[in-house]
Amino acid sequence: MGTxxxxxFTDTCYAVHGTRWSWIETQLRGLRNxxxxxxxxxxxxxxxxxTFPIAVFALVDFLSDLYAGDCEYLYCGDKKCHCSKIHGxxxxxxxGMAAAFMREFFEGIAADIPNILWDGFRNGLTHMLMPKTQAxxxxxxxxxxxxxxxxxxxxxxxxxxxxxxxxxxxxxDQLEGAVSRYKERLEADEKLQAKFRTVWEAGESLxxxxxxxxxxxxxxxxxxxxxxxxxxxxxx
Numbered sequence: 001m002g003t004x005x006x007x008x009f010t011d012t013c014y015a016v017h018g019t020r021w022s023w024i025e026t027q028l029r030g031l032r033n034x035x036x037x038x039x040x041x042x043x044x045x046x047x048x049x050x051t052f053p054i055a056v057f058a059l060v061d062f063l064s065d066l067y068a069g070d071c072e073y074l075y076c077g078d079k080k081c082h083c084s085k086i087h088g089x090x091x092x093x094x095x096g097m098a099a100a101f102m103r104e105f106f107e108g109i110a111a112d113i114p115n116i117l118w119d120g121f122r123n124g125l126t127h128m129l130m131p132k133t134q135a136x137x138x139x140x141x142x143x144x145x146x147x148x149x150x151x152x153x154x155x156x157x158x159x160x161x162x163x164x165x166x167x168x169x170x171x172x173d174q175l176e177g178a179v180s181r182y183k184e185r186l187e188a189d190e191k192l193q194a195k196f197r198t199v200w201e202a203g204e205s206l207x208x209x210x211x212x213x214x215x216x217x218x219x220x221x222x223x224x225x226x227x228x229x230x231x232x233x234x235x236x
Contacts, residue, residue, distance in 0.1 A: 057121060066196045067101050
């Protein structure tokens, strides 16, 4: 096994108190615990907790970066810049990287419509806390999140309308399977290991410079007495 394999699977990372891959598995366990809590909550069987898919797609976001080896977004929000070339990474739209990961490691119809799922669920929920209805060539695609329903995740076609009903338990099962399939590929593919390391090292070394918008906030931090611990939410 090469040094990149060890970097991912055996070396201890101080920032995560374990191996780098174990951190990803910890996130999966956290999602499972979160979903168990949602499942025990008292709510309508057809309603859904929209916060859970946000957490799932956040992990998909990160995994897709590791899979693609693209860390440009860490350095610049302008996708027209060339900072990725400095770090030896190929520039791609974030949604395109997520779609590539989902096509490769998700299953069923979900693997064939990653952009629809990404825009409808991830973008809609992240920015509006509600799925984003899409219009496509005279058709409409609606989205619904279900956390208590016994019905599986399904695509329902009725005339000019499509409804994607997302059972969050199925979503988590799908993510866990995708991570398992990615891990199997990662363990055997040195190029994928190198991409993983490129992105992880970029994240660990990132130090975001203060901007003109954060001057007053940096002064607020500076007002915290040196050597002290101050409650974050208790306004004195």
